[in-house]
Amino acid sequence: MKPQNRESVYRLLEELDGFGYDAVGLDRIWDVLFTDANEGWHWVRVTHYMEIYFLFHVDGDAPGLEARPGGEVAPMDPFGALGRVAARRDPDDAWEPLLESMRNHLRKVKRDWIKANREAVAGYPLDRRRGILPHALVRESVPGLYRIDTDLGTEACAAFVALVESGYFRREESVTVPALSAGEYFRYCKLAYIAGKSPDEEVDESMSGREMYRRFADGRHEGLLDIDEDSTDEFGDWIDGKHPKRSVGGHPWEIKRGGNTTHIDLAVYRPPGRNDAFRIELIAPATGRLAEAVRMALAIHAAGLPIGIADPEGVRKRLLAQDTIGIVPRQETLHRAAQGFDRSRGVYDVMHYSDLGRYRRRLTPFIAWDPLPLLVPKPSHT
Template identity: 30%
Template sequence: MRRDRGQRGRFNEIVVKLIDLIEDFWPVEDGKDHRWTFFLRQRRQWVRLHVTKYDKAYYFSGSDFDSFSYPSKNAMDAGIEERLPSWIRELAHWKQAVAHDPIEAQARLMKKLPIRYRTGVIQRKNVRLLLPQWMPIASALTKNEKKEILEILRKAIPAPVRSMTLNRFFDYCRAAYQANPKTFRKMGYQSGLSGKVYYKKYADGRHGGLLDIKSNSPRAFERWYESKSWSGCHPWEIYRGGNSTHIDMCVARPMGRQKGWEVRLQASSSARLVETCRIALALKKADLPVIVDEADSYLNRILDQDWVGVVPQEEGIAYGWQSFPQEWGVRDCVRLDLFYEENPKAKPWLKKHLQSVIYWLPEELTAFLK
């Protein structure tokens, strides 16, 4: 126990020394958060170090290490403790450089920093050239499907429907489930079932009382909806999935109106885009009006004319799109190593040309002393 306390004491001393250095720099203030970002050299590698201060606690995150906080009751990973002294040395060098000339220091660092540690965007057409099998959205649709879905996405939003019942919602569900039988093949899919049976079998299950209302009563549906008793449940999640990989078919009041209903098809993930397109096609065929959320994004992805995010080495790509500014419309991400692995003989050529083809986003770099 004494040994553990001694180790804990030494770790605290090192972290406090690191924090004292960090506090010498002006942070970015974001509400109650104070935020710093550094790029530190470690032998032949670089570490992106994010530090956020909130309510007297410091939260450390970045590339190539597990996140930790100070103060904390949790035991510290030995690998982190071993690296802290080198972080302190590099941060001290950075402090000295920006004290001399912050503009020159930033310019030198960004010139030295390999592009695999940068964040940027690249046109999907360029990604398609280098990674032909990556996200085969358009090729997964038939020629006729592509033509029809583009027409749907370009059309004006349909007028709200006057009334909604549970049975009417199940009409939508029946068309939606029958649009993608392959999705449910391993779950015992059968054609020709009712929308209610499909919904009970394949939806999220947390229906929030939706299945308990009168099936053919507009008033019952309205009362259930207005009660908000379903808040926190997932009555609209018709295709199960993760935070961004499920498909919703939401029924809601049109914005700013107390009457009428609109049905919205929602799925942001490109992994579900083809299925969502086929649902929209099936609803059109069944003469069931629907609004496809993010229609412009769908259109651009199908036509390969949107921006794909490029995330730094060792950062995840599954949810990487969420960290990009909204104006870029990023919904998918790649890392540079994917290009290199697909084209190993062209790696030197790729490194040279990707540096110019990718539009690099500004880095939030801490470079000014108090």
Template identity: 25%
Template sequence: MFDEKNMKKFKPKLSFYELEYLTETRVGEKEIKSDSVYNLVEKLTGIAAPTKKTKFDTIWESFYLPVRRSGRRVSIPFSVMKYKDDFYISFRFTGNLKISRGNDEIEKEYKEIFEDALRFSSLIRDTNGEIAVKTVPYDYRTGKIKGKYVMDKLMPGKEKTRMLKLYEKHREKKLKTSGVSLDDYLDTAAVCYRAAYPKKAKGLSSLEMYKKWADGRHGGMLDIKDFNSRDEFMGWKKSSEWIGAHPYEIVFSWHRHGIHLYPPDEDYGKPYYVLGVTNYAYAGDFIKMAKALIKEEIPFHANDFDDVLNFLAGEKYFTVNDYDELRFLYIPSREYKNKYFKYIEWDELKVVEFK
């Protein structure tokens, strides 16, 4: 059980800033070639069952290192992976180490990291994990929170319902097209551009708009001789010329992809355009485009339409302190505690399974 006696035993040798310094590296991990450190890591992994074991590596997750940070005693999660004969240590959000056998002269603090981790593991075992729960700071924990609690601007519920009904009615019409030319495709993209960027699109031709906002890697699409020929556009589309290019990314994004508008493809049972968004920073533009296509009665389907509306209405979850497309970083401050803490659904803190 956890009590004050356990807390008195909780005396970290290192500060958090020393740990940052010891594990800092711009690329990859800092390698430590030391038999004494290697033996300590081997001893540490020997007290716990692996979390995952494959043909190539063995992984132990949810070890903890006690450190001093801003006048408080806290513990930082880390994992160990053994690959071939080396250990790879990953301190969450902090840094990485590679521990190999060798006799290099090293700073004594590298031994202290794993001596402290071993000592703290005994406390974790004795308290049934409670000391870790009490001491891991919330900026090192993960969880989830609904977007409505962290987003600056939300789509009203009535607007979400209205857009869903508009789109459902559009789909019920089962509009189709038998094929398009490049001019047809660019003109449809122009409907999208004018809806999302009315001021910037004013006075521009369909081709000029495409060149302004699209990815640019058109894969030979703009080299078609007759923009008004359906056969030529469909012939290019069926060719391998544009493999690896992004001709249909009508709004470019540096992060992942922006907005795509795929032309109709009867060969695959899709006699309609397909509108999609990958980077949700463009979700609002995507909805404006969909609304315009509905108004113009252009045959199209919108990928993940419900999901995009849920995001804009704040109903989608953001991960907290984890790597994901929708991510929220929790800062352990009074402001964040008052504003966000009660809305976060924290993940259960895990500890290694001791042998």
């Protein structure tokens, strides 16, 4: 960077030392929300780790900076799609106006930190903030969104909700079996494949469950196809990792292929603390595969076989729109963004604020926004 900009970085870091920070492990973190000369908002995060400072333009495209002892300031190695975009910008052009505006803002906070933070909370753009919104309001207001309940159908939706409300999935006998063979597992698979068949998918119902598993599953079966499919003892040894044909590194339960979060598992495992039973459970975290998994569960249950499904109460909430939608800042990808919300908040699906379209005015009052970070001067005696 230019000498004057390197100097400005270190002046900024010296001035930041007069403000409180968040401590996460060995990181010391300052979040600065400020306006530039054109009244545009920015969020810069400064992290101090060991002897190095890192500057991140959280909601913009300035490349990240590393400030090391001795006055060295250099762009960070880019990571992720946004990092690669930011890396194309000249660091001096990107940071020179930001550094000046940040230092002006620190002086403003020093004078009246409550007023400065109030202005940030009131003025920071909503499309860059994180929050939650009741799903029912989104379903009622925004047309054209994918609906799991519509995909599943009224009858199947009601049947699954009734199962959950009856306490079925909470009873051990409903979701576990005392013994299981590979052949019996493949019977489960056949029921699942037929019930979960999509309109554009061909499933030959004359095939055996084993043949269907070989055709539709991930393929990395860890030896499941190699053991005696009629032996419950061999299956038990295989589950427990004692069978000589058991390998590792595969995905034996991935009965319907997909990405890391878009496949469907029909998993079998020992209940915690027990070696006398097997729990059988469908797992389909992706919204686009959930209706398919529910159809599978209903078909297996209708055949009189025990079956569980991951987070049944959560699935019920999603079908009835009793969960919440996560609102994600515009600068963040939606991929796996639901994982960034605490589980207790009931977020399974996410969207950007702009996705609310012309219904933003109606829905904004119902959004519970996450608090923005405050910048507070250290007490004068510290």
